[in-house]
């Protein structure tokens with residue numbers, strides 16, 4: 001049997017990793033500034049994380065959601081405390097797409113409506129309602145196109161007002177910093193007005209924090225930098241540091257009922273142990289603060305590179321925009337300089353999404369290398 005060939009692959013075969021360093025089968029080390037699509041939050045193979053997962057595996061790795069699992073409550077408590085989102089309840093699932101799928105479903109149950117407002121260049125995953133709310137027709141099959149979604153330009157309040165007042169909208173889904181799209185952001189004024197209008201029209205506001213959450217933006221959630229209160233927050237990626245886990249935080253004003261949502265694997269013992277380990281390391285090593293500080297350092301260093309036309313993002317969710325497409329630059333960085341970086345839908349943006357444990361010396365190395373690569 002062969003693999004279903006859907007991924008264009010770089011010719012690199014990682015066999016081990018530690019912190020921000022990934023090693024391939026020939027022993028070549030790479031500086032990982034991409035974390036496998038923003039997934040590695042506390043660094044590869046963090047000792048606390050591997051210990052906790054091994055201990056959990058030796059005890060019990062999985063049982064379904066038909067029995068008590070106190071790890072889920074521990075996780076909800078710790079997450080509520082560290083994020084400041086104590087007025088929310090937690091539902092656990094397995095990926096970012098699944099988180100958004102569940103978020104949209106809850107919104108539709110609650111409002112009994114079905115139209116979604118999403119934004120141009122937004123990305124919310126590849127499954128049913130999540131992909132339908134993703135502004136990329138190429139990854140939407142005819143079956144996905146049955147969903148009712150209006151794509152609006154970011155930061156155009158008049159267009160938003162016109163759409164929401166039609167009265168048929170169940171949810172607005174928004175990334176506080178667009179990941180895949182290329183690091184564009186709603187302004188604080190726009191995000192706040194969206195929140196006010198959602199409340200007025202009884203529409204569920206979903207903050208997609210799958211990529212920007214868990215400290216990456218320099219605050220626990222990126223929406224917190226705009227002073228708004230979403231109804232649902234979706235999470236995944238950095239949450240498990242590589243263990244597949246996702247979830248939604250649902251504000252207490254939305255009531256649960258048995259059978260409303262469900263999953264076989266979601267919230268299993270290993271997934272909870274992985275997420276608890278991530279939260280413990282974020283807290284013990286002050287990594288949210290490190291993301292804010294190192295993000296500021298990155299921006300300072302990037303200002304010295306004349307070829308950079310725009311510095312985008314916050315914390316350690318960053319992008320450098322050039323006036324040329326970055327595909328060749330990324331190849332050069334990987335094959336000649338052994339640094340992993342990311343691309344975006346905006347082909348001129350180089351994405352930088354390192355583990356939140358990154359140090360100044362690693363950013364210095366990146367910028368020195370970038371200067372050489374750009375010569």
Ligand SMILES: Cc1ncc(COP(=O)(O)O)c(C=O)c1O
Nearest residue numbers: 095096097123124125179210211
């Ligand atoms: C903002 C956002 N939402 C949702 C997703 C989908 O997550 P997953 O690939 O885990 O399904 C992504 C993935 O890149 C994302 O960036």
